[in-house]
Amino acid sequence: MALTKKPVTGMKDILPQEMQIRDYLIGLIKETYKSFGFTPIETPVVENLPNLTSKQGGDNEKLIFKIMKRGEKFNLQTATCEEDLADSGLRYDLTVPLVRYYSNHVNELPKPFKALQIGPVFRADRPQKGRFRQFYQCDIDILGEAGNLAEIELILATTTLLGKIGFEGFTVHINDRRILKAMAAYSGFPEDSYDKVFIILDKMDKIGMDGVAAELVESGFAQESVDKYLSLFEALKTQEDGISYLGEALKDVMEPGAAENLSEIVNSVRTTSTTPFNLKFDPTLVRGMSYYTGTIFEIEIAGLGCSAGGGGRYDEMVGKFTNMKTPACGFSIGFERIITILMDQGFQVPGAANKKAYLLEKNMPTDRMCEIMKEAQAEREQGTPVLIAVMAKNKKFQKEQLTAEGYTEFKEFYVKPLGE
Amino acid sequence: MALTKKPVTGMKDILPQEMQIRDYLIGLIKETYKSFGFTPIETPVVENLPNLTSKQGGDNEKLIFKIMKRGEKFNLQTATCEEDLADSGLRYDLTVPLVRYYSNHVNELPKPFKALQIGPVFRADRPQKGRFRQFYQCDIDILGEAGNLAEIELILATTTLLGKIGFEGFTVHINDRRILKAMAAYSGFPEDSYDKVFIILDKMDKIGMDGVAAELVESGFAQESVDKYLSLFEALKTQEDGISYLGEALKDVMEPGAAENLSEIVNSVRTTSTTPFNLKFDPTLVRGMSYYTGTIFEIEIAGLGCSAGGGGRYDEMVGKFTNMKTPACGFSIGFERIITILMDQGFQVPGAANKKAYLLEKNMPTDRMCEIMKEAQAEREQGTPVLIAVMAKNKKFQKEQLTAEGYTEFKEFYVKPLGE
Structure with a gap:
């Protein structure tokens, strides 16, 4: 019976x-982050199910690939629900395993x-173009x-990396959950519905301020609160230094020091960064995960129309x-x-060229083959990758395929050398 | 509620x-194998269940972590067995996914x-010391x-790598399933019980030739066959060139060309290798997996007492x-x-030293911190990894821990610089 050739759905x-680009990027990431004193670690891809379903993962918890119990522990007779049959699951992010690891x-x-x-x-997301059910996080x-110091180093390290990859004109949006909350409190939204307010606010870049206002009203929030909320965003438009403005305007409802803290981060990053990028206070930045407690940030690469990363404080x-x-x-x-992005740009991995292919005519006698292999060994020791392959019937097509693989130089060997 | 800190069982x-050594080894592997023209690829860790249970995996098929169906496809009411509830599983090796990928x-x-x-x-093996349920293959x-050419290149590449890692005095054992079969045929074992014979033969290094003989007889094989089989191994002991000897002695029962082929591989590797190691024809080498069809090999590192790798042809x-x-x-x-092995030897990753740690007294004013960070940025750009950390109360312990992490140089910064 023929088996399934396609990967799982x-x-x-x-x-x-693509692998060549991935390997290059992973190398660059490790080199850059290590220079900032970050230490590589690894956790199993399988995680305890209770850790994955502890409400840290938000909606991701609905998308867990669950792993079945084995042996005697698997009992179909007594099972009344999924949970009776599973004991672990594939991790949906790297944060939960990191926190378990650290603990x-x-x-x-x-x-x-x-x-x-x-x-x-x-x-286990609905499959769609460009989104996969197994993907890398970094x-x-x-x-x-x-x-x-943590925020500053994280932003410096990340933006240094983006610069090294070759990105220009990117923006790091920054906000603080405590400022978000203060703005909601000032406007009079009930505290237990802040998350609902923020989910709507998060749509600002898609539906605009009017859209946000309309949806807040539709969701049953008081017109007065919505008006007050919007007036804050309006006022911010004309402020040179939005953080200080909010620190002053919301001082009665904001956690003391939150605005000063954010200002310090912004100023320090601007002073010390050696990579050109915009650092922008963005009072509409929400970040989905409810575990954030302070600073939050998100990267926007010009012309991309979507986030290229983000993070924040989760104390x-x-x-x-x-x-x-x-x-x-x-x-x-x-x-x-x-x-x-790199694939779409036709990114060429630096230093990946200069690969040689030796093509050997079929039925090469052993002693000649050994000579050829010695020649290849010598070149390899000098640092040149050398592929040895038997010449295909369609040599032209073989060379085309190898050229696509990055082979730039070909050397052909025949059973009867030319001239003999 | 406190969550589970331990990884899954x-x-x-x-x-x-350990991660530092793993990263170093992966880098060395990629560099070496790429120089032989090997191309890195990656397959999902999740594989179609029918592919994993197609009898290619031998006993490993009993150890599969199965992943539960999701949504409507998961139906506990109609399920009568495990298979009704699972649609995929974690791969137990890299060979099955490779073959699917290639196809x-x-x-x-x-x-x-x-x-x-x-x-x-x-x-999902029984947990035991040094063996884990998630582990890397290469x-x-x-x-x-x-x-x-395939066998020769594989052996050259692998032994070059082992040499680069720093291993000395290792042996590659080599055999051919066709020679194994011819020896069994010559001895008169019934063809349908070859696998049973080989499983017993495989214990040679543990129970010796007498042990193998005894177990073969106990298993019901004819004494005459067992005697004939043993006489072959006895005869080989005095042969300089065992492969040629068997090629001649078993020519009526061996696939034509099998012995010549193995001789050619052995001679070519000996002629072309630039890494010192023993290549040894081993007529007792079996390799467990039934999918092998020709040459098989296994690495033995002196003093290790167990295999450090292996492989073969699976046409x-x-x-x-x-x-x-x-x-x-x-x-x-x-x-x-x-x-x-490297961990036990206290292996030091080359070039991993020369990391600096800046320790900052608590409550460093922002402007001073920015200056310090600029200094760090300059050092990082020169290639020196610099960690910036707030000085701990127990500075001595902090430094000890950082020293264990490979930090060799410390620079301390105080709110009031000395002399002020």
Whole structure:
């Protein structure tokens, strides 16, 4: 019986050309982030189910690939629901496993701990163009650093990386959940519906301010609150320094120090960055995950029309594992999105050229083949990749395919050398 | 509620020190294998269940982590067995996914196709020391090359890599399934019980020749066959060139050309290799997987007492997917075993030293912090990794931990610089 050639629904095989770019990007990421003192770590792709369903993952928790119990533990007779049959699942992000990892090894790790993770995550999303059910995430996180040194370093490291990849004219949007909350409080929205307000606010870039206002009213919020909320955004348009303006205007409802803190981050990054980019206070920036507690950020690459990464501070999450409060802040770049951009641009990996292919006529005698292989070994030791392959019947097509693979030089060997 | 800190049963978190060695090894593997013309590829860790249970995987098929169907497809009411509830599983090796990948993309790939895969595989084995349920495999395979150029290149590439890692005095054992079969045929074992014979033969290094003989007789094989079989192994002990001897002695029962072919591989590798190692014809080498059709090999590192990798030719497997016969040959190194050896040896990653840590006294004013960060940025651009961290209360302990992480130089910054 012929077997299934396609990958499982929604997942993809990585072809050599894309793989070359992925390997290059991973190398650049590791080199850059390591220079900022981040340490690579790895966690299993399989995670305890209770950790994955602890409400840290928001909607992602609905998209878990669950793994069945095995042996005696799998009992179909007594099972009344899915949960009776599964004991683990594939991780949907790298944050939950990181927090578990840190909690498990806290005594073996330096403080603060600066972690770098690159690896596959899994979401049983509806399959759609350009989105896959297995995809890579690339996160840096600083655990155990309460001060805004964490935010500054995360932004510097990430933007240095983006610059090295070759991106120009990108913007890091920045906000603070405490400012978001203060704006909602000032406007009179009830505290238990802030998340609902923010979900609507998050649509600002798509439906505009009027759209947001209309939807807030439709959702049953008081017209007065909506008007007051909008007037804040209106007022901000004319402010040179929006953060200070809000710090003053909302001082009665904002957590003390929140605005000053954000100002300090913005000023420090602007002063120290050696990569050109815009750092922009964006009071409409929400970030979906409810675990954020302070600063939040998101990268926008000009002309892309969507986010290329983001992150923020999540000071409460480690405590859920350890019952010991530990400050934490992270930044994730959109690895797959960046790969897609580079592929679309026809990105050429630097230094990937200069590969040689030796093509051997069929039935080459052993002693000649050994001579040829020795020649190849010598070239390899000098640093030139050498492929040895038997000449195909259609040599022209073979060379075309090898050229597409990056082979630039061909050497042909015949059983009877020319001239003999 | 506190969550689970431990990884799922049988899987492990990779701590920074080990991760550093893993990253180094992966880099060395990619560099070396690429110089031999191997192309990195990647397949999803999730595979179609029918592909995983097609009898290609031997006993590994009993160890599959199965993934539950989702949504409407998951129906507990109508399910009568495990299979009704699962639609995919975690791959237990890289060979099945490679063959599926090649079959799926054969028209986009060069011929022969030389693939390099490094990635996690999963087996729900009984947890035991040093064996994990998620572990890395590292395979090179040549698809579409029928000649022994494939075997020669695989052995050269693998041994070059082992030499670069720093191993000395290792042995590649080599045999051919066709020679194995001819020895069994010559001895008069019934053809349908060859696999049973080989499973017993495989224990030679543990129970010796007498043990093998005894077990064969116990298993019901004719004493005459067992005696004849043993006499062959006895005769080989005094032979300088065992392959030629068997080629002559078994010529009536051996596939024509099998012995000559193996001789050619052995001689060519000996002539062309630039890495010192022993290449040894081993008529007791079996290799467990039944999919092997020709040459088989296995690496033994002196003093290790177990295999550090192996592989062979499997010319029938691609045809099971495509119905089009495609020759294939591969070599897998024992990635995790090599990591364990390096860790036990206290292996130091070359060039990993020279990391600096800046320790900042608490409450550093923003402008001073910016100056310090600028200094760090300049050092990073010169290639020195610089960690910036707030000074801990227990500075001595902090430095000890950072030293363990590979930091060799410390620079301390105080709010009031000395002398002010």
